[in-house]
Amino acid sequence: VQLQASGGGLVQAGGSLRLSCAASGRTFSAYVMGWFRQAPGKEREFVASVSWRGDSTAYANSVKGRFTISRDNAKNTVYLQLNSLKPGDTAVYYCAAAPSRYAITYYQAQHLYDYWGQGTQVTVSS
Numbered sequence: 001v002q003l004q005a006s007g008g009g010l011v012q013a014g015g016s017l018r019l020s021c022a023a024s025g026r027t028f029s030a031y032v033m034g035w036f037r038q039a040p041g042k043e044r045e046f047v048a049s050v051s052w053r054g055d056s057t058a059y060a061n062s063v064k065g066r067f068t069i070s071r072d073n074a075k076n077t078v079y080l081q082l083n084s085l086k087p088g089d090t091a092v093y094y095c096a097a098a099p100s101r102y103a104i105t106y107y108q109a110q111h112l113y114d115y116w117g118q119g120t121q122v123t124v125s126s
Contacts, residue, residue, distance in 0.1 A: 001025045001097045003117030008093060010123045011085055019080040021095030021117055029053075031115075032098045032107050033071055033078040037091035037122075044094070048080060049107040056104040063089075085124045092119040 007019040021033070034049040048059045048069035057069050068081040078095060096113035106112065 001028070001031065001115040003095050003097060003115055005093065005095045005117040005120040008120030008122045010125065013086055013124055013126050015085050015124070017082045017085065017122060019082065019093055019095075019120060019122075021078045021080075023076045023078070023097065028076040028097075029073040030100060032100050032104065032112075033069075034096045034098065034107055034113060035069060035078075035080045035093060036096060036110065037089075037093045038119075039088075039091040042091075044110065046108040046110070047093070049104055050078065051104050052100040058104045058107060060108070082122065085122075087124045087126045090122060090124050092121050094119045 002024045003021055005021045029052055035047040036044050037047050038044040046060050050057050050069045050071050054071045066084045071078040095117040097115040098113040
């Protein structure tokens, strides 16, 4: 699976962005899709994940209620809607794909993901 993330940019605090991740290669709908982020000087961390059918999601506590993950299997694309952005959300955001084997709550673990996109920069100014 090849993953291409896009949609990042510079936004003021309180603003919104929508990230997209287009997949090609193996059957997209067979994979759990996740978003992770890495801020400067920090380790990469889990943001959100969505089941292969799109009916189950999981979020990091820091983004719950502000970010929404969704997918369109017909378009081989997963989305991350970022609302009420804060300066602390500034990071490079990565999409990733994992074989669908477990309940969605397990997919906070990075080692479950086999494929990673190149990342897209989100910068939130105060």
